[in-house]
Amino acid sequence: MLRQDTIAAIATPVATGGIGIIRISGPQALEIARLIFKPSKTNCPWESHVLYHGDIVSADGKNTLDEVLISFMRGPSSFTGEDVIEINCHGSFVIMQKILSELVSLGCCLAGPGEFSQRAFFNNKLDLSQAEALAAMVAAPTPQAFSLGLAQLKGNLSAEIEKARSLLIEALASLEASIDFMEDVSAEESPAPTQQIDEAKKSIEKLLATYHEAKIITQGLNVVITGKPNVGKSSLLNALTGKKKAIVTDIPGTTRDLIVDEIVVHGTVLNLMDTAGIRQPKDAIEKEGISLVWENLANADIVLILLDGSTPLSPEDEEIISRNKNANTVIAINKSDVPGAWDVKKIAQLIAPEKKIIKISAKFGVGLAELKKAVIDSCGAHFRPDTGEVMITNLRHKLSLEKAQKNIVAAKEAIARGESPEITAFELREAVDNFDEITGKKINDEVLDKIFSGFCIGK
Ligand SMILES: Nc1nc2c(ncn2[C@@H]2O[C@H](COP(=O)(O)OP(=O)(O)OP(=O)(O)O)[C@@H](O)[C@H]2O)c(=O)[nH]1
Ligand SMILES: [Mg+2]
Missing domain, CATH: 3.40.50.300 (P-loop containing nucleotide triphosphate hydrolases)
Known part of the structure; x- marks a missing residue:
């Protein structure tokens, strides 16, 4: 479940590097940042998406901890949709930890794995498949795997799912109209919406057919x-x-x-x-x-x-x-x-x-x-240029699509047997639910927690 507090984490790897980034997100982000940031210029208006130069000082103001660049992203125009502060400090893990502990002493909570992405999801900045794409990009073993993740982050899978979903919603609307109508008119007079159902089925099959190759690209x-x-x-x-x-x-x-x-x-x-x-x-x-x-x-x-x-x-x-x-x-x-x-x-x-x-x-x-x-x-695993084709890279998505496919097959069979439109409508609603599991429109909290807990801290 989403917490309302202000969270902080080191967003860069647990290692030394040129720079390291500490991320803060939540309602108190700016207020806490003001307490430890001493701007080099007297005027620091904290405009959104602007970098400011200055020092990070200890919570009691006595010690300078690092010289940094800091930025404030005012919600909802931020990654998480909340107020976000990013501190670009020197990439010493020791100093990043020190700054993080100062932030905690001022009221921040340590972020759990994937908590920034989870907040972005709850604040409708990303759907679930896009949030999962972020994790896949970070773990991508090759540039091609990375670009598949990037395309998914940009919403190519979400758009494809939405297209198929709207076909089913259209089919459902016409089935429901025919259910309401049935008292006066015989079922034969309102034909089943087979065209939309067939189109949705085709688009699921096309997506499922990409999994084998996508798995080779992403997992080897x-x-x-x-x-x-x-x-x-x-x-x-x-x-x-x-x-x-x-x-x-x-x-x-x-x-x-x-x-x-x-x-x-x-x-x-x-x-x-x-x-x-x-x-x-x-x-x-x-x-x-x-x-x-x-x-x-x-x-x-x-x-x-x-x-x-x-x-x-x-x-x-x-x-x-x-x-x-x-x-x-x-x-x-x-x-x-x-x-x-x-x-x-x-x-x-x-x-x-x-x-x-x-x-x-x-x-x-x-x-x-x-x-x-x-x-x-x-294995027919040939490196090929990015064709822009939407690919299914995630097993969870594949399983949900397979379930939706079964529902659609059952709906078609019900139509072929001349069953009442209620049966077809039931299967189509289930198929829509299975689509919604992919994008996270409808998903249980336990599954969500499990997905985000697999992300890294600071993501
Ligand atoms: N001449 C020659 N000897 C080789 C070659 N490849 C491996 N050997 C030798 O064959 C012996 C066994 O090599 P390993 O790589 O340990 O063989 P293995 O199949 O892993 O053996 P196990 O772990 O016991 O199953 C070693 O003495 C290697 O130096 C090769 O291409 N040419
Ligand atoms: Mg051996």
Whole structure:
């Protein structure tokens, strides 16, 4: 629930930097700022959206804490819709904390996670999907993910949802008119508003179809590297990331834990996971490690199967290939720097004919560009210029749209069965509610709190 008090937080990261920003929002923002800001010029009219230069002093006025630029954004023309003060101080975390504690001593409350955005939402400065876009932008791993968030912040998703919603409202209005009319006129004489319903359905389907690609853009692809022990999985993780992340030895069974790191390939994030080698486990730790591999293989976007070209193909290799045959796999033969011990044709019958097998040397960094390309190609994840298309990037939005889609299908079925318009109207109202969950027009407080609590402090 929205608090009425004045909140304050450090809005920049918990680190040292060139400058750091402290944000204050609420009815007492200006009054409190006046108490600790000593302008360098005698005249400080606190005009809205103007920067003033001066010092921040301690609450008792005795000590100068920092030399700053300060601005006042008078509500409702501010981010939160309330009176907002922003203090640009030097980026020393120690001094920012000191200023923050002075603000608290003067009556500010420490802001909770996402509380500024939550206030913006309650004051109708943003709808919920726009507030969520802010969080997504801050966390965006690539420029393309950031621009999807920015488009959503600018309201492209809200506009699309509003369009589909108004079609349903129109359909509902005509259904309700026909319900009122039914006492005198037969239902056949007032045709169902199928055109609006069909259009709304199409626009939901179009949005839902973007989720797969949007998810790749915003979250990347989960690539699990698997293979029997000693094929060079850890060497490959290290080679791809350019770091010494995983221990490499010639002892089979070196890796037991999952080792993760990410790289960006042609604008797409690959979340790489090095895993324990698959074989009959020698002890309880290895057994646990291998069972983790199978769990993670089930959730992988891409299974990167690594084989060792320098030692004969074994039943373990064949088992790994056959147990992953329904997955999206990329197969690489490692240790191409030493003479091959088996013919590639040997695995041809185990894999789909169109599958390309890539020869690499993790140790010497050979074939890695081709391997990365094969990984990206296997998911159709190609960096493409921003087309401005509205995309669904958030799982919560996807689930609400799926629910709305089900309601619309049920409404259409009710019409086809010739049921009373009340049934169709009920389903359409539910669909509208599901749209309203996305924009936050109608949503329960618990869900709201959960969404905003995932934001960072100061946002
Ligand atoms: N010649 C050659 N040796 C390699 C190559 N890649 C890895 N090796 C060697 O193979 C051995 C095993 O490498 P790792 O990367 O530890 O293999 P792994 O698959 O992670 O092994 P486990 O963690 O035991 O499952 C080490 O001695 C590596 O130096 C390669 O491309 N060429
Ligand atoms: Mg390893």
